[in-house]
Amino acid sequence: MAIDLMKKVTLLCPVTATQRLLKELHALGIMEVTDVFERYEDARDKLSRQEISTEVCDRELQRINLILGLVDLFAPEKKSFVQGLAPVPLLVDPQELNRVKEKFDLDAQYKIAEDLDTEYRRIERALGETENRLKDLSPLETFPVAVDKLRRLRHYRVVFGSISRQNLVSLTRTAEMPALSAWEEVVPAAVEAVGNGKKGSGAQAGKESMWVLAACLPEAEDALRKALGEHGFVEIILPQITGTVQEQIKALEGDLDELQNRVKGIAAKVAALAGHRREFLMLKAFWEDNRKLFLARTSSAHGKWIQVLTGFIRERDIPQMDDLLNKYFPTVTPCVEDPTPEDNPPVSITLSPFVRPIQMLVDLFGRPDYKTFDPSPFIMPTFLLFFGICFGDVAYGTMLTVLSLYIMRKTKPYAGIYNFARLMLYAGIATIVFGFLLGSLFGDLYAEKYLGENNLLYRLMMATQVIDPIQKPIVVLLAALGIGMFNQFYGIALKMYSALLRGDKAEALCDGLLWLVICPGFVIMIAKMFAPVPAPVFYIGLLLFFAGALGLILTQGRESSGLVGRLMTGVISLYGIVGSYGLTAFIGDTMSYCRLLALSLTTAIVALSFNMMAGLLRPIPYVGLILFVVVLIIAHIFNFLISVLGAFVHSMRLIFVEFFGRFYATGSRPFEPLGFDSKSAILHRQQ
Numbered sequence: 001m002a003i004d005l006m007k008k009v010t011l012l013c014p015v016t017a018t019q020r021l022l023k024e025l026h027a028l029g030i031m032e033v034t035d036v037f038e039r040y041e042d043a044r045d046k047l048s049r050q051e052i053s054t055e056v057c058d059r060e061l062q063r064i065n066l067i068l069g070l071v072d073l074f075a076p077e078k079k080s081f082v083q084g085l086a087p088v089p090l091l092v093d094p095q096e097l098n099r100v101k102e103k104f105d106l107d108a109q110y111k112i113a114e115d116l117d118t119e120y121r122r123i124e125r126a127l128g129e130t131e132n133r134l135k136d137l138s139p140l141e142t143f144p145v146a147v148d149k150l151r152r153l154r155h156y157r158v159v160f161g162s163i164s165r166q167n168l169v170s171l172t173r174t175a176e177m178p179a180l181s182a183w184e185e186v187v188p189a190a191v192e193a194v195g196n197g198k199k200g201s202g203a204q205a206g207k208e209s210m211w212v213l214a215a216c217l218p219e220a221e222d223a224l225r226k227a228l229g230e231h232g233f234v235e236i237i238l239p240q241i242t243g244t245v246q247e248q249i250k251a252l253e254g255d256l257d258e259l260q261n262r263v264k265g266i267a268a269k270v271a272a273l274a275g276h277r278r279e280f281l282m283l284k285a286f287w288e289d290n291r292k293l294f295l296a297r298t299s300s301a302h303g304k305w306i307q308v309l310t311g312f313i314r315e316r317d318i319p320q321m322d323d324l325l326n327k328y329f330p331t332v333t334p335c336v337e338d339p340t341p342e343d344n345p346p347v348s349i350t351l352s353p354f355v356r357p358i359q360m361l362v363d364l365f366g367r368p369d370y371k372t373f374d375p376s377p378f379i380m381p382t383f384l385l386f387f388g389i390c391f392g393d394v395a396y397g398t399m400l401t402v403l404s405l406y407i408m409r410k411t412k413p414y415a416g417i418y419n420f421a422r423l424m425l426y427a428g429i430a431t432i433v434f435g436f437l438l439g440s441l442f443g444d445l446y447a448e449k450y451l452g453e454n455n456l457l458y459r460l461m462m463a464t465q466v467i468d469p470i471q472k473p474i475v476v477l478l479a480a481l482g483i484g485m486f487n488q489f490y491g492i493a494l495k496m497y498s499a500l501l502r503g504d505k506a507e508a509l510c511d512g513l514l515w516l517v518i519c520p521g522f523v524i525m526i527a528k529m530f531a532p533v534p535a536p537v538f539y540i541g542l543l544l545f546f547a548g549a550l551g552l553i554l555t556q557g558r559e560s561s562g563l564v565g566r567l568m569t570g571v572i573s574l575y576g577i578v579g580s581y582g583l584t585a586f587i588g589d590t591m592s593y594c595r596l597l598a599l600s601l602t603t604a605i606v607a608l609s610f611n612m613m614a615g616l617l618r619p620i621p622y623v624g625l626i627l628f629v630v631v632l633i634i635a636h637i638f639n640f641l642i643s644v645l646g647a648f649v650h651s652m653r654l655i656f657v658e659f660f661g662r663f664y665a666t667g668s669r670p671f672e673p674l675g676f677d678s679k680s681a682i683l684h685r686q687q
Helices: 015-028 041-045 055-074 081-085 094-103 106-140 147-151 165-175 218-230 245-274 277-297 315-328 356-365 376-391 394-410 415-438 456-464 473-501 505-527 535-555 563-575 583-591 594-617 624-663
Strands: 006-014 031-034 090-092 157-164 189-199 208-216 306-314 333-337 681-683
Touching: 006 015, 006 315, 015 031, 015 277, 015 306, 015 315, 055 106, 055 245, 055 277, 090 094, 090 277, 094 277, 106 245, 157 165, 157 218, 165 189, 165 208, 208 218, 277 681, 306 315, 315 333, 356 376, 356 415, 356 624, 376 394, 376 415, 376 473, 376 594, 376 624, 394 415, 394 624, 415 456, 415 624, 473 505, 473 583, 473 594, 473 624, 505 535, 505 583, 535 563, 563 583, 583 624, 594 624
Parallel strands: 090 681
Antiparallel strands: 006 306, 006 333, 031 306, 157 208, 189 208
16 A cells, blocks of 8 residues: 555653754654644643744845845746746755855845845836826827926916817807807907827717817906817816926936936846855745744643654654654653544655656545555556547657656656656657557658658558547447446446445445446446347346346435435435436446547547648649648647647546546645755755
8 A cells, every 4th residue: 555654653852852853853854743732632731832933034035035036037047948847946965055054145145135126126116207207298299388388477377188170160260259259258368279189089089189278368267268168178287397398208218218227237236146046045945944944843832841742754764763862862752653533644655666657646636535545556557548549649659758758857856847757758658559559650641642652651550550540430439438437347446445445344335346236237238229239148237237226225325214215315326316426427427438539539630631731732843842841840749739738638537537536535635744845945965
């Protein structure tokens, strides 16, 4: 069983030795520290929580984050192809980390970064203000009059705004009258168009507006504004500037250039800081880890002389803990016990290197319950089978294999990316195998019409091909449904295995074995409707169906009260409304495996289509062969990318929904021992 046996441990140690003990446990990375009061609730009256401050760690992390934020802004790191696939932490040797902690002058670097950050923020605010002022002034750039001169007028009132050309004509005719009888007061006024405004919008869409400058005596200002408003005039407040708007815009553009040059100067200085990016990341990782070590102490509790630590440890790591305590902490008393279900022990999984890559799929769905089993070894063959069928093509499988080997070579220290690449390596090999079986190599690019009569690839593919899904889709569909039914039976068998591990024989019999009896009989009965079935086989199917149905009717309602209630629940469970399974679920889940045929046909047909398109270009004189090759390269890379994604997603879906739903129980949490833990870097001892 791949799930490691866990033990819960309680350590009683002198208060003065607690900090050192935690550091040693942190260095070993074998114990997960838990809250004392969650395990021993009655200890709250006898023990006290130790108050630990993370102020130092928080301050250092804040300083480092400021530096890294500035560096990432002005000198972002160029990422390799592998780094672009997923975040890749820094590989740090412990000795290198110690040297950086002791010798690197973070204070001096922070002082430089703080000054640069302060200056940049000041420039950034000035840039924002300048850009906003330019944005406000740009619509008025052609305003011909010096704005400050208008503000200096003492004996006149000036109003500026926009009005439609049609209304402007009507307004000026009224204004030219000797006595402005159309207005409320008979007072002289001047209205002058000084430029074109913006095109109208909404109800004014399509109407051209004009900028208008109107002047009058102070006592006529109200009448002027009223008359202008009656003609659709929209007043514009002139900016508080000196000279013309155009002169002010030129001045602001000069200021903008100067500010941008200052930003470039800051970027040049930050580039020097970027040369220490590795040191900053190492220190960030150190302080992140140190902070978690401080917080681990808050999970302990202490009396006057004794400190209590609680946690979980793998059974195989107990000798290491005993050696540590005997050598350095003889006064520490350990208490090791088996966890109870109420303890909710974490789950640690140990797998062979071959199976380990598939664990990432299990973790995506959720860690298995501690009392069950890890399904990773059981889903490895099914995932590769599904993936190979969906993506089956010799050339695409070779591309995936080569790409996976390259990523594995570049990411061996990074367990997550390395294991995913290794999983894709297995999938690539499965794709090659099914590519030969289904007769696909870049679709039909090996055909005689492309590579010549009786070519080597054609002979090889014809010799290994078992079936062509395009020519015989019904046969492949039946095979897909057969795989689906087998996988359903496989999942039910694993459900029985899980129940037996928990010691629940009733569940293994009633919710497992009986379904393995009724489902094959149901399949034989359904098959009779579509194809001739030998009479003995059909009668065996009837016997299996009715025997399984009777058993399910009698047992699926075993938790209900009353005989009638139990029997009714049992009958309904056959359909699948209640109970652990159902015939409708069996049919629906089995039909889902039709996607194996659909994905296989999609990959092949799209490849064939691209080959035909490229083949149409080949007869073109001079450039036909070049176009043929270019189109093939681009088209098949595209098909490779979309098909590998589809094969991965749909293979996972068949496992998560149609397979895991039969037996898999999640709800546990991963085992997280106290040890160096940071997203910024991982410790890696050089060989």
